[in-house]
Amino acid sequence: MRLLSGRRIVLATLALTCASGLFALPARAADNAKQFIQSFGTQLVAIVNSPVPLSEKKIKVLPLVQKNVDIDGIGRYCLGRYWKIATPEQKQRYQALFHEVLVNAITDKLGEYRGVSFTIGDVTRSGNEDSVNAILTRPQQPPASMQWIVGYENGQPQVVDVIGEGASLRLTQRNDYSSFIARNGDSVAALLSALQKQLDRHNQSTN
Amino acid sequence: MISGRNGSWLRPRAQDQHDQAREGSSVHRRFRLGTLCLGLVLLGATGCSSMKAPVPTDPDALAEYKAANDPYEPLNRKMFNMTMKFDKWALRPVAKAYVWAVPRPVRNSLGNMITTMNEPSVFFNDVGAGKPRRAGDSFVRWCINMTAGVGGLIDVAKMAGFPHHDNDAGLTMANWGISSGPYLFLPMGPSSFRDGIGYGIDQGLSPWDYVPRGYGLVSFNWAYNMMGVVHGRSEHLEDLDALQRDALDPYATIRSAYQQQRKAQAEAIRNDRRATVPDWYQ
Numbered sequence A: 001m002r003l004l005s006g007r008r009i010v011l012a013t014l015a016l017t018c019a020s021g022l023f024a025l026p027a028r029a030a031d032n033a034k035q036f037i038q039s040f041g042t043q044l045v046a047i048v049n050s051p052v053p054l055s056e057k058k059i060k061v062l063p064l065v066q067k068n069v070d071i072d073g074i075g076r077y078c079l080g081r082y083w084k085i086a087t088p089e090q091k092q093r094y095q096a097l098f099h100e101v102l103v104n105a106i107t108d109k110l111g112e113y114r115g116v117s118f119t120i121g122d123v124t125r126s127g128n129e130d131s132v133n134a135i136l137t138r139p140q141q142p143p144a145s146m147q148w149i150v151g152y153e154n155g156q157p158q159v160v161d162v163i164g165e166g167a168s169l170r171l172t173q174r175n176d177y178s179s180f181i182a183r184n185g186d187s188v189a190a191l192l193s194a195l196q197k198q199l200d201r202h203n204q205s206t207n
Numbered sequence B: 001m002i003s004g005r006n007g008s009w010l011r012p013r014a015q016d017q018h019d020q021a022r023e024g025s026s027v028h029r030r031f032r033l034g035t036l037c038l039g040l041v042l043l044g045a046t047g048c049s050s051m052k053a054p055v056p057t058d059p060d061a062l063a064e065y066k067a068a069n070d071p072y073e074p075l076n077r078k079m080f081n082m083t084m085k086f087d088k089w090a091l092r093p094v095a096k097a098y099v100w101a102v103p104r105p106v107r108n109s110l111g112n113m114i115t116t117m118n119e120p121s122v123f124f125n126d127v128g129a130g131k132p133r134r135a136g137d138s139f140v141r142w143c144i145n146m147t148a149g150v151g152g153l154i155d156v157a158k159m160a161g162f163p164h165h166d167n168d169a170g171l172t173m174a175n176w177g178i179s180s181g182p183y184l185f186l187p188m189g190p191s192s193f194r195d196g197i198g199y200g201i202d203q204g205l206s207p208w209d210y211v212p213r214g215y216g217l218v219s220f221n222w223a224y225n226m227m228g229v230v231h232g233r234s235e236h237l238e239d240l241d242a243l244q245r246d247a248l249d250p251y252a253t254i255r256s257a258y259q260q261q262r263k264a265q266a267e268a269i270r271n272d273r274r275a276t277v278p279d280w281y282q
Helices: A006-049 A054-068 A071-079 A088-108 A169-183 A188-206 B011-022 B026-051 B059-068 B073-101 B104-117 B119-128 B132-147 B169-175 B193-205 B216-234 B237-246 B250-270
Strands: A117-126 A129-137 A144-151 A158-164 B183-186 B189-192
Touching: A006 A054, A006 A117, A006 A129, A006 A144, A054 A088, A071 A088, A071 A158, A071 A169, A088 A188, A129 A158, A158 A169, A169 A188, A169 B059, A169 B250, B026 B073, B059 B250, B073 B183, B073 B216, B073 B237, B073 B250, B104 B119, B104 B132, B104 B216, B119 B132, B119 B169, B119 B193, B169 B193, B169 B250, B183 B193, B183 B250, B189 B193, B189 B250, B237 B250
Parallel strands: none
Antiparallel strands: A117 A129, A129 A144, A144 A158, B183 B189
């Protein structure tokens, strides 16, 4: 009879509540990731498909990307093992350059995605990140399947990677940068000047 | 005319033996031949040692080196540069001309034909990978498209619910648990020891290689292969241009993307556990 004493029942109820809360957590995180991608995607698609000039679309998309994409986190990841050896000034300059490179990479694609629509599929969790399956449909092109990786490093859901046709964009970018730095005598400065050159070229071609 | 397949490979040696029996100076000739062979072997050996990348000692660099799985990087980079030069001056202009001259619907039809013609190779690989449902799909695709699809020009099978899926001997071997081996850049593109061997097997699995000689189909086979290369390149004009413009080290970018994609493709095949009986039958 002592088994059912008041204190034990209270404790058991508490434990059960905690346990059910724990079990519900991943599901809630998955829902969060799904909702986040749904809302971010809908806003992006609305801008891409809106009947305004491309330059205006680029201006509109910028704050959306800055808010919903963990650009600093992706930048750190892409520098790989060289993040440790870069000086604070180099890190700061790199992040500024990377920011511009990434935003250009996204805004340059806006024109190509006219008439795009997307559907969201399952969410799978790996480590601290959620992977949201999405299928992009563009006119006169076969549907493209991709995964959006959502991280929570900054206290809110943010896109940290996109996987298209099995290849992770951030991993491919990291291998590109690492190989370039390694072939230039392990010099981060060489990467910075190459990124600067790339941006100058981009600005010249768009002006 | 004696072709390579009919034994012209053997002719010089047979000729040599005949000469030996007839001429007394054959020992001298043999010596010269031997020296030449030795020289070639030595040249090959020294060449190969400079083709291997030095193994880094720094732990982080070593981890990166292992992840890249590219011990023959110097050799691969040489091949990459040569291929890119060939692409720049020959393949890309031809592919651009093809896009300019041939309207999109016609190109789509040719693409369908190329895909359908490769379906037997996909079928054998699906069987090899132990995926009956996939094998069924490629078999049905071949039958429908070769008949109702007018020799593959129209992808009727896709409309009937049998979309194309890729498979090749490299992926089949991956499903058997054979690891990729070191990365290789071959003239036809990024590859690996396993995928390179797989490429050879796939050539053997294509029925078009067994067409009897003297038929118009041999010329068709050549045209089909060349068409496949040009068409394949034309499908990636913008992607490759963007890659060469944006990547700081296009070689490393292609290597990374290729290795990730192959892994994902092999996993997709492994995880395809659809029932063998099609949906409409159940």
